[in-house]
Amino acid sequence: MGSIGSLTMESSVVHNGNHGRPRLPFFAYRLRNSLDSADLNVSAFGYAKVLCKDVAGASLCYARLMSGCRETRRRSMKRSKATEKGPGEGEDGDEPVDALQAAIEKSKKVLAMQRDLMQQIAERRKLVSSIKSSIINLESDEVYTTNEDYTSSVSSSSNVNSTVDNALETLPPAISQDLGKGTKQPENDSSHEKASSDLDYQRLLRDKTSKTVWSDELPSFLSSSPATSSIKEEKHEDLKESSLKELDIEASMPTSEGEKPPPLAGPNVMNVILVAAECAPWSKTGGLGDVAGALPKALAQRGHRVMVVAPQYGNYAEPQDTGVRKMYRVDGQDMEVIYFQAYIDGVDFVFIDSPVFRHIENNIYGGNHVDILKRMVLFCKAAVEVPWHVPCGGVCYGDGNLVFVANDWHTALLPVYLKAYYRDHGLMKYTRSIIVIHNIAHQGRGPVDDFSYVDLPLHYVDLFKLYDPVGGEHFNIFAAGLKTADRIVTVSNGYAWEVKTSAGGWGLHGIINENDWKLKGIVNGIDTKEWNPQLDVHLKSDGYTNYSLETLQSGKAQCKAALQKELGLPIHDNVPLIGFIGRLDHQKGVDLIAEAVPWMMGRDVQLIMLGSGRPDLERMLRQFESQHHDKIRGWVGFSIKTAHRITAGSDILLMPSRFEPCGLNQLYAMSYGTVPVVHAVGGLRDTVQPFDPYNELGLGWTFDRAEKDKLIHALGNCLLTYREYKKSWEGIRRRGMMQDLSWDHAAEIYEEVLVAAKYQW
Numbered sequence: 001m002g003s004i005g006s007l008t009m010e011s012s013v014v015h016n017g018n019h020g021r022p023r024l025p026f027f028a029y030r031l032r033n034s035l036d037s038a039d040l041n042v043s044a045f046g047y048a049k050v051l052c053k054d055v056a057g058a059s060l061c062y063a064r065l066m067s068g069c070r071e072t073r074r075r076s077m078k079r080s081k082a083t084e085k086g087p088g089e090g091e092d093g094d095e096p097v098d099a100l101q102a103a104i105e106k107s108k109k110v111l112a113m114q115r116d117l118m119q120q121i122a123e124r125r126k127l128v129s130s131i132k133s134s135i136i137n138l139e140s141d142e143v144y145t146t147n148e149d150y151t152s153s154v155s156s157s158s159n160v161n162s163t164v165d166n167a168l169e170t171l172p173p174a175i176s177q178d179l180g181k182g183t184k185q186p187e188n189d190s191s192h193e194k195a196s197s198d199l200d201y202q203r204l205l206r207d208k209t210s211k212t213v214w215s216d217e218l219p220s221f222l223s224s225s226p227a228t229s230s231i232k233e234e235k236h237e238d239l240k241e242s243s244l245k246e247l248d249i250e251a252s253m254p255t256s257e258g259e260k261p262p263p264l265a266g267p268n269v270m271n272v273i274l275v276a277a278e279c280a281p282w283s284k285t286g287g288l289g290d291v292a293g294a295l296p297k298a299l300a301q302r303g304h305r306v307m308v309v310a311p312q313y314g315n316y317a318e319p320q321d322t323g324v325r326k327m328y329r330v331d332g333q334d335m336e337v338i339y340f341q342a343y344i345d346g347v348d349f350v351f352i353d354s355p356v357f358r359h360i361e362n363n364i365y366g367g368n369h370v371d372i373l374k375r376m377v378l379f380c381k382a383a384v385e386v387p388w389h390v391p392c393g394g395v396c397y398g399d400g401n402l403v404f405v406a407n408d409w410h411t412a413l414l415p416v417y418l419k420a421y422y423r424d425h426g427l428m429k430y431t432r433s434i435i436v437i438h439n440i441a442h443q444g445r446g447p448v449d450d451f452s453y454v455d456l457p458l459h460y461v462d463l464f465k466l467y468d469p470v471g472g473e474h475f476n477i478f479a480a481g482l483k484t485a486d487r488i489v490t491v492s493n494g495y496a497w498e499v500k501t502s503a504g505g506w507g508l509h510g511i512i513n514e515n516d517w518k519l520k521g522i523v524n525g526i527d528t529k530e531w532n533p534q535l536d537v538h539l540k541s542d543g544y545t546n547y548s549l550e551t552l553q554s555g556k557a558q559c560k561a562a563l564q565k566e567l568g569l570p571i572h573d574n575v576p577l578i579g580f581i582g583r584l585d586h587q588k589g590v591d592l593i594a595e596a597v598p599w600m601m602g603r604d605v606q607l608i609m610l611g612s613g614r615p616d617l618e619r620m621l622r623q624f625e626s627q628h629h630d631k632i633r634g635w636v637g638f639s640i641k642t643a644h645r646i647t648a649g650s651d652i653l654l655m656p657s658r659f660e661p662c663g664l665n666q667l668y669a670m671s672y673g674t675v676p677v678v679h680a681v682g683g684l685r686d687t688v689q690p691f692d693p694y695n696e697l698g699l700g701w702t703f704d705r706a707e708k709d710k711l712i713h714a715l716g717n718c719l720l721t722y723r724e725y726k727k728s729w730e731g732i733r734r735r736g737m738m739q740d741l742s743w744d745h746a747a748e749i750y751e752e753v754l755v756a757a758k759y760q761w
């Protein structure tokens with residue numbers, strides 16, 4: 001009996017390779033209520049795992065199983081000992097035969113229940129695939145040519161509803177209860193807040209296949225555009241694709257042992273499409289590219305289905321032509337776009353190819369303001385339709401349970417298009433948008449006449465109109481996006497506060513204050529694969545080396561020497577090496593560094609500056625280098641490799657930014673054991689805790705005003721600590737490296753915002 005017990009356990013508890021914990025099939029959650037938990041206490045090894053609610057529950061189950069197993073073994077050993085002793089010996093320790101029999105009976109019952117459960121699962125899968133094939137049949141049988149055809153086909157596809165209803169009836173009770181719960185709730189009921197994703201799924205199927213979706217009465221401004229006529233023509237396909245997608249999700253739910261554990265996002269799992277004008281590593285002029293390349297991966301790791309949409313500026317290696325081509329009208333001209341796609345690290349990257357984006361990777365915001373505006377109009381029009389047109393892994397995202405994440409003014413038109421083209425007409429009812437402010441200083445401003453380029457109904461003009469003392473009455477794309485999006489995020493808490501002030505809001509503070517209720521600050525994370533001294537690919541050659549907390553001293557010293565050598569500076573380990581990396585403009589406070597250069601040159605330090613931007617500041621960098629050739633290097637240009645190497649080889653990173661929404665370089669610096677000296681503003685204040693020599697706490701030095709003297713004071717203290725207080729210095733570096741700066745935490749908070757947007761009506 002004992003051997004049977006342990007065998008059953010080993011074969012039925014599925015271990016997660018990483019943690020040795022049992023994995024739980026999805027239906028365990030659904031069915032847990034319908035099974036008798038008291039059975040856990042017996043040797044119910046065969047199904048105990050299906051009763052566990054979560055990983056903690058799983059551990060508990062596992063512990064119980066282990067103790068059950070030990071008990072069975074103990075009893076078995078006792079019995080065999082008793083047998084060895086021979087007849088008449090040790091009777092007092094023997095199990096009564098009928099207790100054993102009872103245990104056998106219980107095990108049999110358990111096995112029967114398990115068989116029953118598997119059968120129910122198999123039936124449910126059959127049902128789902130029959131619904132799918134009935135939709136596929138619909139697709140092949142019916143050709144939509146007129147509105148009439150469309151209407152009749154819609155009514156015939158309401159079979160899907162009844163099939164789903166039937167499906168609900170035939171599901172195991174716990175499942176049908178869950179699915180059925182919210183179905184009677186009216187749509188405008190506040191109980192939407194509590195709606196489950198299953199409810200959304202049901203509602204979607206019903207709505208898509210019956211009344212409101214794809215109303216034939218499209219507004220005239222929509223139907224006149226070829227782009228939107230293509231929408232009309234393909235509405236039936238979209239409709240079915242979306243339904244298929246939903247069914248696919250159902251069908252792909254883990255149904256048997258050994259499949260994926262439930263997602264971290266739990267019931268909040270949704271479809272997320274992040275839209276940005278740049279995305280690293282394919283395109284990057286600054287921090288926006290880094291965020292667009294990394295945040296989606298962290299969201300995908302939480303279980304969301306995530307896509308990034310960006311323009312295709314060059315010939316990228318990974319994305320493949322999807323074969324999907326669409327026409328959009330911009331300023332009276334029809335423009336074709338081709339959608340490319342790649343699936344990397346759990347994320348769908350969709351690139352939009354068009355002659356207007358091609359080969360401008362080194363100047364993606366170049367051209368006059370109308371050229372840029374027209375590019376962004378095309379990009380946003382093409383991006384808002386991606387969920388319908390671009391099959392990723394064979395299946396489009398569809399509009400259900402979908403949130404767009406727009407970034408900065410370049411994509412601020414997207415929330416507006418979502419509203420004007422769709423939601424105002426009862427379409428994409430379950431799609432939401434959030435907008436992330438990375439830098440509010442750039443807003444897509446222009447004369448009010450620019451409104452003619454954005455192709456919107458006339459009454460929308462007021463969303464864009466803004467008056468401020470600087471620009472007078474003007475056209476402002478960011479303003480319209482902020483008003484229209486369901487939620488607003490800024491890239492730090494400090495910046496969330498600053499954008500509400502007249503100094504930090506750059507004319508948009510009034511609008512942000514009015515929309516304060518939907519604003520949230522979330523500090524950026526960093527891509528810990530890309531920016532990690534242990535893995536950094538740019539430290540693998542030319543005398544550099546990868547290093548970790550354990551090898552910080554020697555590793556960093558080696559990188560410093562390699563950097564000095566590469567740039568032709570004297571190789572001195574004990575001379576503090578100060579770095580600066582960033583766009584050369586007013587924001588980054590490069591001129592403050594320039595003012596402090598004479599003071600610095602009076603000290604035994606080295607300074608390396610990497611940047612590009614304003615021509616006068618570029619000239620200044622070159623001039624510094626030629627004036628102080630033994631101490632300064634001014635690298636004008638954009639070099640990711642050099643940025644990584646400066647981050648690793650410098651002792652100190654200077655960031656005297658006048659304003660800094662978040663700042664990534666100080667985060668990269670800290671994770672490389674490089675000590676930041678920063679102006680305490682925006683995200684810099686949020687992320688660089690000033691050094692406290694009394695308690696040996698803190699991560700760097702801060703100064704409270706963007707002024708030369710303040711910078712000198714902070715840098716002076718930093719240099720003193722570098723030279724005189726080696727232990728403190730070491731502590732600062734180590735604390736910086738020990739922080740968890742990954743995107744994991746930020747992604748969790750983004751998820752809260754996505755959920756809030758989803759339930760925003």
Ligand SMILES: Nc1ncnc2c1ncn2[C@@H]1O[C@H](COP(=O)(O)OP(=O)(O)O[C@H]2O[C@H](CO)[C@@H](O)[C@H](O)[C@H]2O)[C@@H](O)[C@H]1O
Pocket residue numbers: 285286287288290291438439491524581582583610611612637638639640643660661662663664665683
């Ligand atoms: N010459 C050069 N060569 C190579 N690499 C260079 C470079 N100049 C800059 N970089 C890189 O570009 C990125 C700059 O990121 P930041 O966050 O510092 O600034 P940015 O102002 O562009 O971003 C805006 O968006 C980000 C993201 O939200 C916010 O952190 C920030 O505060 C806000 O201003 C870093 O990866 C940096 O290494």
